[in-house]
Amino acid sequence: MFAYVIRRLFIGAILLLVMSLVTFVLFFASPVDPGRYACGKNCSPAQIKQTNKALGYDKPVIEQWTDFLRGVVVGREYPDDPELRAAAPQLVTECPAPCLGYSVVNTSTVNAEIKEAFPISLSLALAALLMWVSGGVLFGVIAAVRKGTIIDRGIVALSLVFYAFPAFFIGIFLLKFVAIKWELVPPPTYTPIAEGGIGLWLQGLLLPGLTLALLYMAGYVRMTRAFVLESMTEDYIRTARAKGLKSRRVLVKHSMRAALTPLVTLVGLDFAGLMGGAIITETVFNYNGLGKLAVEANQTYDLPTIIGLVLLLGTFVIIANIIVDVLYAVIDPRVRVG
Amino acid sequence: MSNQRPDGFGMPNDNQLPVTGGMPNEDAFGIGENAEDDAASFVEAERAHAASVFRPDAETILEVRDLRMYFPVKSAGIVRRTIGHVQAVDGVSFQLPAGGSLGLVGESGCGKSTTGRLITRLYEPTGGSIVFDGKDITKTSARGLKPLRREIQMIFQDPYTSLNPRHTVGSIVGAPLAIHHVVPKNKILPRVQELLEIVGLNPEHYNRYPHEFSGGQRQRIGIARALTLQPKVLVADEPVSALDVSIQAQVINLLQDVQNEFGISFLFVAHDLAVVRHFCPEVAVMYLGKIVEIADRETLYNRPNHPYTQALLSAVPDIKQASVGGRRERIRLQGDVPSPINPPSGCRFRTRCPLAQEICARVEPPLLQVGKRHKVACHFAGELGHHPDRPVTASLLGVDDSGTPNPGATPSAEVGNEPGFSDTWFDLERKTMASA
Amino acid sequence: MSSFLSVRDLKVHFPTVDGIVKATDGLSFDLERGETLGIVGESGSGKSVSSSAILGLHRKTSAVVSGEILLEGTDLLKISDEDMRRRRGKEVAMIFQDPLSAMHPYYTVGNQIGEAYRVHHDVSKKAARARAVEMLDRVGIPQPDRRVDDYPHQFSGGMRQRAMIAMGLINNPSLLIADEPTTALDVTVQAQILDLLQDLQREFESAVIIITHDLGVVAEMADDVLVMYAGRCVEYGTTKEILTHPEMPYTWGLLSSVPDVLGDTSAQLVPIPGNPPSLLSPPPGCMFHPRCAHRDKVPGDLCRTVLPDLVPGTRTEGHLKRCHLTDPDAVYEREVLPEIAPDLVEER
């Protein structure tokens, strides 16, 4: 297993390398001149050139990429050009390894940006995960067990409704009505645990987490229902019933164990995706998470931030995949190897 | 050897394609819709599904010598090294007479399918040689294989997964014609319809999809596809194992008709000893990648000489015996088949053999010819209840009775792994060479 | 004195969108302790559905089960669900075809066997495990104390089937139903399993129903045979009688479709033409008539219009057949036997 994880990590690293190169190439292949954008509307060609030089955009793409890689490994200093650094030593910014770049737009290193946004996204994703998995599995199993009844149809219909609503609609509804108009909960703001303790932290996550959870839960309800129903037709369920087990035990020990295994994969991947993908929710609730950061970086052609985020999120997905595979081997004895 | 083929099985414009006589085309096994008519014509249908007989004068169409197939086993480490081999087929030799059929039986995992796949060259053999129609095809390149595929076809076990569900029956059966440019495009349709008729399907089913057919009908489609290119050799890998008993009989009869009609040679792979006996005049028994006994049908089933063959036969439930109250004494084999990654030393059957002795662990018994058309690989070969006390092979191999090399003895050069049978053989009773 | 197990007019109907699937339609038989009944028939003839009904495994939502299943006088179809559950696995046990899919892939063999014991006995996990080891040993698994912690996929096919048998017999059931217990196995392993089943039956004095499509297995195992076709019993009698003097053309068809390992090599295989009928709209009259080669021997349109009753056969008591033919034995001797066993005809 250990060797397997190492091999997977190795492959993952190569994948990240390729991803970063592709991002570089795509960025410069776009028709917009990033230097011009970074400099501002009224820049003269000379100023644009100067900016390009300061940001290193004037170098060949491959060289920029290798510079970037070197930065990831040993760290870097900004501006890139040694002449500029010598000219204004007081403006030099240290960017220690693993340096993901320096964002001129936000005048800070990408690492610092991510450091700020990351806990917010993580908290949000965790809160959502907790709600959607517990809710999804619970309602999914209930629907499966009561298949064909009013309860089943109600659950399925409701999940379809939530599935159909866009995220911003649910988010705005929760914010404007539940929090502001009816004052059922205080308007959510993110408070780190270190500042306000677990209580406040949780309170802040309630509504945005719920927004995301409702969206995902719809899918999970339907999948859980389908997996449980499918496992109910398996031969080993018939065996379990033939032993004389109570139906609750058949459901919990035999059916759900098998049905929830495929969910593990989905949970892992959805969680990783959510880390940078909760754009609408973060915007509605004004949470400065990774999703919002990504959108802003995209709008301002902030290459370093974009690349940093691409790699970060890529890493999440790769690690989530590995964790899922390891978990799978723990759950399913058939895939345990060497 | 192509001159052995009846003329009727010629080109598609040859209108006199033989669909008369014993062919089951008389709607007898048509689609269930008009089952009424089916049964009526069934009553009248001639039943001439002659079981194939052995013809000693037939030429050899396929010769396999010392064939080996080792599949590598990889380690689970960071660098995946090869840590061993599955010796799926290990030194198999036999001859297949033109127009004849050889049965290959044995327990699951003994290498039957792998042998069949090697002959159709779906795998490249690890060792040994395959000679088809006088040509060595062991190492034929991918390009050279294309014409070969016309000559050697395969019928698969599972009629449900071996047909592409998204293609119509017509395109499944016609595809080989188009790929090999055998007939002009406009002749494909009539040709396919002819083939469908040969295998007892309604030519109107040309445009239907596999899922619309029952298991037996799908197997017929598979057979029609295999016949499309007029092969000389058909490898049938468990062609009826997935079918219901009543349907099995339909398909076996069809295969027999096809063979009689077109003179196709069959390598018939199956684990059902009764079906193989019914179909094949000559049968080889495999155990863990090796042939342990090969003989004509009568000898193999009535006077088997290998303890494994004897055990295998005694294990088959016999309807007639049981119905009159008697039950044959069963030879109980202990344990499971060992792993083909680490087969036992000497005789591979020794871990389960009731007769095993010291020599069996030390020396591998050669596949010794002990009758006109009978070879057996056992140190104590003999009919059930008449196994000799001392190894019959010791003097031939130049070892003493416990299997340790005997410096004084001269091993006989005769004991090789030759395909086919020679005119002289080792007489087990008299312990000397004999001839017909 | 009524029989140990007495099934009367058992019907299992599945309402589906296309109509009612009459998977079992009026099945009756009796079975005593220590006896074995073999049920044979083609795929889809309703063998598994009928036996599942005896265990009460059909869900009320998907199947309509009617008739009587009297086990020592108690009608299993009338007792409460909870009562049925308590008998399941204890008095009536079942072993299934294909033990790889019939065992849970995520739990050890010992866990699954022990669970069958714990449902019906108030014992600790440890005691259940010990009992599982004992049973594995009893069914001939080597080193049972070590193998008990293996997962099903680590067992070979034959060992899995043994483990299934251990699971079925752990509570000494008085009725054991074996649904195709050897279909997926090699002949040598099949012989081992059949021997084992016979030994265990003798030991526990159980009644056994063995379901199979292999007449050879029935011939070796069963005292009585019930031949099913399209959800109905078409012939019933002692094994010897059914195999030597069958009186129903479908049974003839089954017998002439299988080659014999020792019989005459010149024997013909005479297949049953066509395919089994749809259970949604079974043919009128005799369900077998579209495939029957002997229907012309019955005068008039009887075979096409009138469903024959299950009536006593012509030779021995207790032999039942569902066919309009009046002289089946003569037809069999004259027309069927010469095809499938020329050697036997000479002997007679």
Ligand SMILES: Nc1ncnc2c1ncn2[C@@H]1O[C@H](COP(=O)(O)OP(=O)(O)OP(=O)(O)O)[C@@H](O)[C@H]1O
């Ligand atoms: N592609 C492969 N890679 C590795 N091992 C293989 C491969 N194909 C077959 N084997 C192994 O080779 C052995 C022989 O397999 P083969 O399929 O020839 O057996 P068989 O006699 O046809 O058995 P069955 O009756 O189950 O079909 C088995 O141990 C199998 O696991």
Ligand SMILES: Nc1ncnc2c1ncn2[C@@H]1O[C@H](COP(=O)(O)OP(=O)(O)OP(=O)(O)O)[C@@H](O)[C@H]1O
């Ligand atoms: N839940 C169900 N709903 C509808 N039809 C069903 C259901 N279960 C079984 N059937 C049908 O009942 C018929 C009898 O099935 P059964 O499993 O008893 O056959 P069998 O005789 O055991 O065949 P096999 O030899 O293939 O196991 C089949 O046609 C099957 O399609």
Ligand code: SF4
């Ligand atoms: S060589 Fe020895 S072990 Fe092998 S089959 Fe013969 S007696 Fe048995």
Ligand code: SF4
């Ligand atoms: S009743 Fe008629 S159709 Fe049915 S089996 Fe008898 S002879 Fe054949």
Ligand SMILES: [Mg+2]
């Ligand atoms: Mg095979």
Ligand SMILES: [Mg+2]
């Ligand atoms: Mg069944």
